[in-house]
Amino acid sequence: MTAPLHQTHPAGPGRATPDTQQGMRRRNLARVMHTVSAGGPLSRAAVASRIGLTRAAVSSLVDELIRSGLLEELGPERPGRVGRPGSALAVSGRGPAGVGAEVGVDHLAVCAVDLRGQVRARAVRYGANRGRPPEPVAGELAGLVRRVVAEAEGQGLWPAGLAVAVPGLVARDARTVVRAPNLDWQDTDLGALLPGDLPLTVDNEANFGALAELWLGDGTPRDFLHVSAEIGIGAAVVVDGRLLRGTRGFAGELGHVPVRPDGPECACGGRGCLEQYAGEDAVLRAAGVAPGEDRVGLLAGRAAQGDEAVRRALRDAGTALGIALTGAVNLLDPDGVVLGGALAGLAPWLLPSLRAELARRTAGPACPVSVSELGSEGPLLGAAHSVVRGVLDDPASVAGRS
Amino acid sequence: MTAPLHQTHPAGPGRATPDTQQGMRRRNLARVMHTVSAGGPLSRAAVASRIGLTRAAVSSLVDELIRSGLLEELGPERPGRVGRPGSALAVSGRGPAGVGAEVGVDHLAVCAVDLRGQVRARAVRYGANRGRPPEPVAGELAGLVRRVVAEAEGQGLWPAGLAVAVPGLVARDARTVVRAPNLDWQDTDLGALLPGDLPLTVDNEANFGALAELWLGDGTPRDFLHVSAEIGIGAAVVVDGRLLRGTRGFAGELGHVPVRPDGPECACGGRGCLEQYAGEDAVLRAAGVAPGEDRVGLLAGRAAQGDEAVRRALRDAGTALGIALTGAVNLLDPDGVVLGGALAGLAPWLLPSLRAELARRTAGPACPVSVSELGSEGPLLGAAHSVVRGVLDDPASVAGRS
DNA sequence: CTATTTCGTCAGGGCGCTTTACAAATTAGT
DNA sequence: ACTAATTTGTAAAGCGCCCTGACGAAATAG
Numbered sequence: 001m002t003a004p005l006h007q008t009h010p011a012g013p014g015r016a017t018p019d020t021q022q023g024m025r026r027r028n029l030a031r032v033m034h035t036v037s038a039g040g041p042l043s044r045a046a047v048a049s050r051i052g053l054t055r056a057a058v059s060s061l062v063d064e065l066i067r068s069g070l071l072e073e074l075g076p077e078r079p080g081r082v083g084r085p086g087s088a089l090a091v092s093g094r095g096p097a098g099v100g101a102e103v104g105v106d107h108l109a110v111c112a113v114d115l116r117g118q119v120r121a122r123a124v125r126y127g128a129n130r131g132r133p134p135e136p137v138a139g140e141l142a143g144l145v146r147r148v149v150a151e152a153e154g155q156g157l158w159p160a161g162l163a164v165a166v167p168g169l170v171a172r173d174a175r176t177v178v179r180a181p182n183l184d185w186q187d188t189d190l191g192a193l194l195p196g197d198l199p200l201t202v203d204n205e206a207n208f209g210a211l212a213e214l215w216l217g218d219g220t221p222r223d224f225l226h227v228s229a230e231i232g233i234g235a236a237v238v239v240d241g242r243l244l245r246g247t248r249g250f251a252g253e254l255g256h257v258p259v260r261p262d263g264p265e266c267a268c269g270g271r272g273c274l275e276q277y278a279g280e281d282a283v284l285r286a287a288g289v290a291p292g293e294d295r296v297g298l299l300a301g302r303a304a305q306g307d308e309a310v311r312r313a314l315r316d317a318g319t320a321l322g323i324a325l326t327g328a329v330n331l332l333d334p335d336g337v338v339l340g341g342a343l344a345g346l347a348p349w350l351l352p353s354l355r356a357e358l359a360r361r362t363a364g365p366a367c368p369v370s371v372s373e374l375g376s377e378g379p380l381l382g383a384a385h386s387v388v389r390g391v392l393d394d395p396a397s398v399a400g401r402s
Numbered sequence: 403m404t405a406p407l408h409q410t411h412p413a414g415p416g417r418a419t420p421d422t423q424q425g426m427r428r429r430n431l432a433r434v435m436h437t438v439s440a441g442g443p444l445s446r447a448a449v450a451s452r453i454g455l456t457r458a459a460v461s462s463l464v465d466e467l468i469r470s471g472l473l474e475e476l477g478p479e480r481p482g483r484v485g486r487p488g489s490a491l492a493v494s495g496r497g498p499a500g501v502g503a504e505v506g507v508d509h510l511a512v513c514a515v516d517l518r519g520q521v522r523a524r525a526v527r528y529g530a531n532r533g534r535p536p537e538p539v540a541g542e543l544a545g546l547v548r549r550v551v552a553e554a555e556g557q558g559l560w561p562a563g564l565a566v567a568v569p570g571l572v573a574r575d576a577r578t579v580v581r582a583p584n585l586d587w588q589d590t591d592l593g594a595l596l597p598g599d600l601p602l603t604v605d606n607e608a609n610f611g612a613l614a615e616l617w618l619g620d621g622t623p624r625d626f627l628h629v630s631a632e633i634g635i636g637a638a639v640v641v642d643g644r645l646l647r648g649t650r651g652f653a654g655e656l657g658h659v660p661v662r663p664d665g666p667e668c669a670c671g672g673r674g675c676l677e678q679y680a681g682e683d684a685v686l687r688a689a690g691v692a693p694g695e696d697r698v699g700l701l702a703g704r705a706a707q708g709d710e711a712v713r714r715a716l717r718d719a720g721t722a723l724g725i726a727l728t729g730a731v732n733l734l735d736p737d738g739v740v741l742g743g744a745l746a747g748l749a750p751w752l753l754p755s756l757r758a759e760l761a762r763r764t765a766g767p768a769c770p771v772s773v774s775e776l777g778s779e780g781p782l783l784g785a786a787h788s789v790v791r792g793v794l795d796d797p798a799s800v801a802g803r804s
Numbered sequence: 805c806t807a808t809t810t811c812g813t814c815a816g817g818g819c820g821c822t823t824t825a826c827a828a829a830t831t832a833g834t
Numbered sequence: 835a836c837t838a839a840t841t842t843g844t845a846a847a848g849c850g851c852c853c854t855g856a857c858g859a860a861a862t863a864g
Binding site: 420421422423445446447457458460461481483484485486487488489 | 814
């Protein structure tokens with residue numbers, strides 16, 4: 001099984017794999033699925049005119065998709081126009097489901113999302129995972145997955161894959177956690193610790209958060225920067241609807257962009273990295289707040305109460321973010337910047353100085369900065385949806401099962 | 403006619419255009435062309451095994467390409483192995499040619515490149531263009547194009563398109579020069595000023611330079627940053643063999659990445675932009691050299707003679723470049739950074755401090771920095787080759803002509 | 805000189821979309 | 835109410851494209 005299409009840029013026209021009729025069929029099946037998925041209930045004729053195939057061809061494709069349980073016939077449309085009414089087609093609510101999971105510092109979460117994008121089952125378990133070895137955590141997660149899968153199956157769904165979001169760097173094999181400082185994990189093969197009955201994908205939570213923003217965000221463009229901070233400050237770069245991962249998978253390390261070249265030393269070896277000004281530790285120190293549990297909520301609370309030290313710390317962090325983002329925006333010319341993760345909760349106090357800095361350093365209209373609407377749910381939803389997208393992108397890959 | 407494939411990221415699986423057998427044929431024709439182009443003389447059987455089609459299918463594709471004049475049969479291979487020797491196929495040296503043109507500050511250049519990548523005709527005209535209105539410049543350029551086209555036609559080639567590299571920002575329509583400070587051009591529609599008998603593409607010279615590096619550079623990876631400085635400092639971002647252009651086409655503005663947030667004011671409104679430290683004016687001022695003609699050669703000469711002020715200026719510029727590139731590398735995780743344009747000539751004095759700065763600020767192995775081998779020819783070659791790539795990417799688009 | 809191997813081509817077949825035709829279901833007009 | 839017009843969905847025939855299998859051609863190995 002190849003990696004989902006959205007995870008990597010496709011090869012160019014000189015690639016080695018030839019074009020055959022089966023491939024054509026597969027792509028057209030995908031096109032029908034995407035069209036129906038995006039356009040609400042649609043008749044065969046409407047689908048045909050949208051993707052440019054004939055009604056006969058679409059009929060054949062739709063037949064196959066219905067037989068596979070990926071599309072449903074809702075019955076005749078209520079016609080306002082002249083002519084025979086079409087038969088409404090919709091993405092099935094009983095077919096495959098994407099199972100998303102999240103390993104957080106102090107919680108585990110799992111959910112199942114159907115092809116329509118609806119969350120159909122979920123389970124959460126709170127409890128500090130910092131420093132716990134991977135095995136028991138994975139075992140607990142597997143239990144949650146089983147519960148969610150059972151609940152989904154009770155509703156006529158079957159799991160098409162499992163995607164796990166972790167707070168750390170993940171190797172390009174999409175199984176191995178290279179380094180997760182918040183969990184104290186290193187070179188952990190999650191694939192070996194989780195049940196092998198489902199196709200597994202592991203990725204950074206920031207990446208899944210950005211994908212969630214792309215797929216679920218209201219009005220989110222196809223080219224944007226998704227900035228999130230949990231411990232480090234990570235930016236996911238989305239170009240033309242695809243995640244830019246970098247050669248080694250390390251792209252988006254916004255936290256180590258130099259902000260003041262002669263600033264304080266950083267663990268990375270550099271000086272004055274963004275993390276020294278807008279990282280969690282730096283902000284807590286500047287705000288005079290002791291590290292502890294739920295640090296983000298604490299900061300937000302104090303800021304809301306009017307604590308001037310906290311507000312100043314956040315204002316300064318916003319300025320530093322603005323400087324770093326100026327560089328990123330100049331380099332990438334995105335449609336917008338979206339603040340997610342912990343930054344979303346602190347946005348009211350970060351945004352003014354951030355926007356001001358960005359505007360001050362930009363000739364012409366500044367790049368718009370917005371706040372994610374998904375809140376802390378982003379990575380979990382992004383993980384589940386990544387499985388769903390995989391099915392929509394290649395329906396034939398699951399057509400065999402029922 | 404749609405834009406060449408290399409100019410933009412392709413749409414995802416949900417795109418509107420359907421998959422039909424003609425499209426399949428077109429893509430397979432492209433695959434054959436790419437395979438032969440990349441692999442030197444190749445038999446039909448060799449092509450078939452490389453792209454995964456059957457010999458019969460490749461035979462049919464090759465027939466069509468030979469009839470169109472895009473491939474040539476060189477005759478029987480000299481066999482070292484057992485079995486009937488194959489008939490060697492090569493990309494035709496008589497078919498379509500890409501015409502590239504460059505509008506420089508003090509020269510105009512045009513060349514024609516055949517499908518094999520050989521330069522088959524060229525013409526250069528020296529003379530200062532700074533401040534000259536677009537019309538006479540375009541007229542002169544058109545004259546050179548006519549000469550080059552005539553020379554190419556004398557060798558059995560026919561022009562498949564014209565690509566023009568300009569030192570300035572080009573709109574996404576690939577015809578309009580939005581702003582070219584070195585020429586004093588603004589909102590100039592080059593398409594209206596050049597003869598309309600050839601498909602025209604206009605782009606920034608830095609972009610063409612980066613593409614030349616990608617296509618012609620020896621060992622250049624598919625993910626890299628190409629940095630070039632003419633007036634401003636521009637970086638072209640190449641991701642998986644494709645140029646990242648940005649929403650408005652402004653991606654790669656490395657010159658305005660903040661290096662020292664409280665540094666000197668910049669025309670862009672910001673402070674301490676890279677251009678204030680490594681831009682041409684800044685370096686000349688720091689080196690105590692008066693602006694004039696051939697400033698780059700002057701700097702290189704003085705540095706070679708051991709002029710300490712010049713050397714220090716270049717060293718400092720390298721440091722500033724290193725700081726800005728640290729940010730870019732952290733964000734994009736490329737395979738490498740390539741210095742092109744004017745920077746290539748100054749590389750001996752820029753590189754040590756640049757590499758040192760980059761290494762100092764990077765945990766683990768630093769991103770390798772190399773110097774372009776193409777020198778000042780990059781943009782011109784890139785332009786011509788972009789037309790050639792367009793033909794290789796879709797041979798069917800020119801198959802009708804001869 | 806024969807057996808073997810590989811190349812290029814041809815005929816037959818399968819697959820997938822298009823064209824063409826038609827029945828079904830609705831609206832517009834008289 | 836009835837006919838004409840319009841649109842939908844399906845079926846049959848056709849065409850393009852690649853695959854399979856077979857064959858002659860041209861080289862090497864023994």
